[in-house]
Amino acid sequence: MRSKVMAEVVLAVGMVTLTFPLLAHHGTAAFENDKKITVKGTVTEWLWSNPHCLLQFDVKGDDGKVVHWVGETQNPVSMTNVGWSKAAIKSGDEVTVTILQVKNGLPLGRVVSVALPNGKTLLSGEGESREVREKLEREAREARPN
Numbered sequence: 001m002r003s004k005v006m007a008e009v010v011l012a013v014g015m016v017t018l019t020f021p022l023l024a025h026h027g028t029a030a031f032e033n034d035k036k037i038t039v040k041g042t043v044t045e046w047l048w049s050n051p052h053c054l055l056q057f058d059v060k061g062d063d064g065k066v067v068h069w070v071g072e073t074q075n076p077v078s079m080t081n082v083g084w085s086k087a088a089i090k091s092g093d094e095v096t097v098t099i100l101q102v103k104n105g106l107p108l109g110r111v112v113s114v115a116l117p118n119g120k121t122l123l124s125g126e127g128e129s130r131e132v133r134e135k136l137e138r139e140a141r142e143a144r145p146n
Helices: 002-025 076-081 130-143
Strands: 031-047 054-060 066-072 094-102 108-115 121-123
Touching (some): 031 066, 031 108, 054 094, 066 094, 076 130
Parallel strands (some): 066 108
Antiparallel strands (some): 031 094, 054 066, 108 121
């Protein structure tokens, strides 16, 4: 009996030790979480991969200079759950991206939404409450063909 309790304690400590770094990985301290910015640009790459999908796009400023932006989303499964797909965004697409920019002002951030050339807007649920994200997931499930 004693060895069974000891094994359970070791297992519990091991699980906490292994999962704790995941909380740090998914922190949001680097982002302006209360300040969304919107920019228009041309997609250079839509990388549908783990652990995060990446949207890369070029934004032409008022001065004519092009700034390369990188926006990250969640993993492909989470993005599929809110209605996104690998084929939804293509290189060359003119898009309007709303993003939570990093605090240091670099052209990086977490994608909140992408307005596509066809008029459809993809919402990531980023920066929203759990209830809003669950609503997005429900709507995406209902919109899928059976």
